[in-house]
Amino acid sequence: MKLITAVVKPFRVDDIKEALRTFGIQGLTVTEASGYGRQRGHTEVYRGAEYQVDLVPKVRIEVLVEDSDAEDVIDVIVKKAHTGKIGDGKVWVVPVETVVRVRTGERGPDAI
Amino acid sequence: MKLITAVVKPFRVDDIKEALRTFGIQGLTVTEASGYGRQRGHTEVYRGAEYQVDLVPKVRIEVLVEDSDAEDVIDVIVKKAHTGKIGDGKVWVVPVETVVRVRTGERGPDAI
Amino acid sequence: MKLITAVVKPFRVDDIKEALRTFGIQGLTVTEASGYGRQRGHTEVYRGAEYQVDLVPKVRIEVLVEDSDAEDVIDVIVKKAHTGKIGDGKVWVVPVETVVRVRTGERGPDAI
Ligand SMILES: Nc1ncnc2c1ncn2[C@@H]1O[C@H](COP(=O)(O)OP(=O)(O)OP(=O)(O)O)[C@@H](O)[C@H]1O
Ligand SMILES: Nc1ncnc2c1ncn2[C@@H]1O[C@H](COP(=O)(O)OP(=O)(O)OP(=O)(O)O)[C@@H](O)[C@H]1O
Ligand SMILES: Nc1ncnc2c1ncn2[C@@H]1O[C@H](COP(=O)(O)OP(=O)(O)OP(=O)(O)O)[C@@H](O)[C@H]1O
Ligand SMILES: [Mg+2]
Ligand SMILES: [Mg+2]
Ligand SMILES: [Mg+2]
Secondary structure, three states: OEEEEEEEOHHHHHHHHHHHHHHOOOOEEEEEEEEEOOOEOEOEEEOOEEEOOOOEEEEEEEEEEOHHHHHHHHHHHHHHHOOOOOOOEEEEEEEOOEEEEOOOOOEHHHHO | OEEEEEEEOHHHHHHHHHHHHHHOOOOEEEEEEEEEOOOEOEOEEEOOEEEOOOOEEEEEEEEEEOHHHHHHHHHHHHHHHOOOOOOOEEEEEEEOOEEEEOOOOOEHHHHO | OEEEEEEEOHHHHHHHHHHHHHHOOOOEEEEEEEEEOOOEOEOEEEOOEEEOOOOEEEEEEEEEEOHHHHHHHHHHHHHHHOOOOOOOEEEEEEEOOEEEEOOOOOEHHHHO
């Protein structure tokens, strides 16, 4: 299993969620975050305001997936997060050894 | 070492923290989050309100543990997070290569 | 590639960010968090207030790095997070299998 984390522009989150649902993803976790990438110091626009400060608001999305879904899920996220402007986001993948679904006690891919 | 992440119902957090302390866990990190699992679209109750919207408030708990504690810590969390109702939570485990305790500079299991 | 996560005192974040920039780190993600370490129950001072409660406000910093930068980046963070007082923080390292830069579609170390 894998944990896919994506840090994206907040206004792209609804489209990303919808595309993940259409793909068949059954769950995800969202956290408010902020950050910067390579153009720190350059301006990045957020809600009409230009951020010259270095920490621009972002949303951090986490999705647990089976190994066989990882590449497709990355593609879905990248496609929907993409605007072509700087600050579009970063996606990374970490190996997961165990997943537990609390209500049922299930473990492994069935628990996702 | 392992990083155990649990996304649980907010009202279960105090009991989970207390049980982890009793078990002997010495530290943890908490983040506000929101998410959905398999019943997205169904209603989930939070603070007396029914959430038909898809992102229900959750708390994300992270616990660094030695390998030999991982299974027990998962059990403690799952037992205390469990209510039997949908949305009880998800727990996952990721391998950790290094841990540093900033004040002392210690590394490895002793740094947890 | 590695994901370095640091949970530190909020007032150390600006110095940490500046030192990481000087080192050459091009991006990072910040999240508000809270937590406790080994002195839970003892007081920890935050903004002039003593926290006897167990969850003290912290900032969670995530930095994706190439393998060869991991040790140096840990050192930079630890040095700048360090005050010598309890609660200085914890840093941990997790392996990363894939990184994608959304705007360009680049993958791997070049995408960091
Ligand atoms: N090395 C990194 N480590 C951790 N998080 C990062 C890193 N780089 C970027 N991020 C996170 O991803 C967000 C988006 O980054 P961003 O899209 O600006 O990356 P970039 O490489 O500068 O690409 P672009 O040139 O398209 O702007 C940042 O605001 C930050 O939260
Ligand atoms: N695949 C997933 N990836 C990332 N986070 C998830 C995933 N599934 C669930 N979560 C997180 O865990 C929280 C709780 O999920 P939930 O307990 O509803 O899982 P479930 O599989 O639907 O189980 P249940 O049938 O008991 O509701 C969600 O709100 C979300 O934050
Ligand atoms: N085992 C752990 N798992 C997850 N997060 C932890 C753990 N221990 C500490 N943390 C996080 O790191 C923060 C700082 O921890 P802290 O510096 O108090 O660690 P410590 O081992 O008690 O060191 P010190 O003796 O210097 O206080 C905590 O507030 C918490 O957010
Ligand atoms: Mg950028
Ligand atoms: Mg559910
Ligand atoms: Mg401490």
